[in-house]
Amino acid sequence: MHIRQVPSPRTARRVVASVGIVGLALTATACNRSSDSDSGSGGESTVGVTLITKDSSNPFFVAMQNGAKADAAKNDVKLTVASGKQEGDDQGQITAIENAIARQDKGILITPMSTGVNAAIKKARDAGLYVIALDTPPDPADTVDITFATDNRSAGKLDGQWAAATLDGKAAVIALLDLFNDKIVSVDYNRDQGFLEGMGIDVADxxxxxxxxxxxxxTAGKGGDYTIVCNEASNGAEDGGRSAMEKCLAKNPDINLVYTINEPAAVGANAALQAAGKTATIVSVDGGCAGVKSVKDGVIGATAQQYPLKMATLGMEAIAKIARGGEKPQTTEGLDFFDTGVALVTDKPVDGVESIDSTKGADICWGN
Structure with missing residues (x-):
């Protein structure tokens, strides 16, 4: 989360054009529920929406914020952007939710920090706000009205399938660099457990x-022996990834496969490996432009790319539509959320695992 790259308007436009192919009929209707004193273009009243991210420095959340800001006027939305101070700041998100209720906004878009914000979300829904989770489905899923997100389980599975095929039957000595060790967050366990399932490793809970x-x-690929050395929290940050990797190497210096919750953590893990004179295959999730470059440079073997700008813009359009009397969005068939898509980015493709290369990944990435 310490990479402070802000996507340019050109980048934002490029992502919208590239990842806007998943359809939702989210155009606004003539019916109007907003205040007559706050009118927008086209004779429709402006709809108040608050976007609440986990922080305002991670390029993933910066992309969400910039995409929503760029699209707000088009949808006659009065957008308020808020966030926690950093990962784990439940109270910062709770305050932003309470402020949205006090403003009488029509809806909230939120990347929920943890179950610690569930009560505040319920309070917002009880007050009549339509709440959409972005990126991180809450636990339980029906805490919000709907979630627009990557299928993080599938993202992790893509990493695991690719890793197993790349090992080609060799023993896997695995480090798992997760998000937290003091909070239960769905994005955390879904990516981690998805990776293991992709490897063909049984998960307990x-x-x-x-x-x-x-x-x-x-059992995936040619199959082979595995040893899980560690589960260490990285807090999704580069320095956290480095310290987590150092702890894992202290337990077993022969680690040859590293899963990381996101790309900043992967960069930190690579730094620790280099300092120790070690090499390992690293897989990750996010697909930001910096992460795609890390794939191109050989730091990350493969990363599962997701589309945060798309989550934010589709979510904002949905709230605007609902506020004007339109239909509510529906979940993707077979899932309890609306899937905004994922693609594995690697320059070392393997049979049986669909992927795109870093050049194509760079065309549709977010951030700089």
């Missing part, structure tokens, strides 16, 4: 990190 058998057989 699908909503808990670190309780699978520490040794055994992975």
């Amino acid at each position: 699908g909503k808990k990190n670190g309780d699978e058998a520490p040794t055994g057989k992975y």
Whole structure:
């Protein structure tokens, strides 16, 4: 989260054009529920929407904020942007929710920090606000009206399938660099557990990190032996990834496969490996422009790319439509959220795992 790259307007436009192919009929209707004193263009009243991210420095959340800002006028939305001070700041998000209720906004878009904000979300919904989670489905999923997100389980599985095929039957000595060790967050366990499932490793509790058998057989690809050395929290940050990797290497210096919650953590893990004179295959999730460059440079072997700008713009359009009497969005068939898509980015493709290369990934990435 310490990479402070802000996407340019050109980048934002490029992402909208490239990832806007998943359809939602979210154009506004003539019916109007907003205040007559706050009118927008086209004779429709402006709709108040608050976007609440986990922080305002991670390029993933910066892309969300910039995309929503760029699209707000088009939808006659009066957008308020807020965030926690950093990952883990539940109270910052709770305050932003309470402010949205006090403003009588029509809806909230939120990347929920943890279950600690669930009560505040319920309060907003009870007050009549339509609440959409972005990126991180809450636990339970029906805490919000709907979630627009990457299928993080599928993202992790893509990483695991690619890693297993890349190992080509060799033993896997695995470090898992997760998000938290003091909070339960769906994006955290879904990516971690999805990665293990993609490797063909049995998980015990699908909503808990670190309780699978520490040794055994992975069955994906050609299959082979595995050893899980560690589950360490990185807080999704470069310095956290480095310190987490250092702890893992202290337990076992022979680690050859590293899963990371996101790309800043992957960069930190790579720094720790280099300092120790070690090499390992690193897989990650996010697909920001910096992360795609890390794939091109060989730092990350593969990363699952998601589309935060798309989450924010589609979510904002949905709230505007609902506020004007339109239909509510529906979840993707077979899921309890609306899937905004994912693609594996790697320059070392393997049979049986669909992927795009870093050049194509750079065309549709977010951030700088």
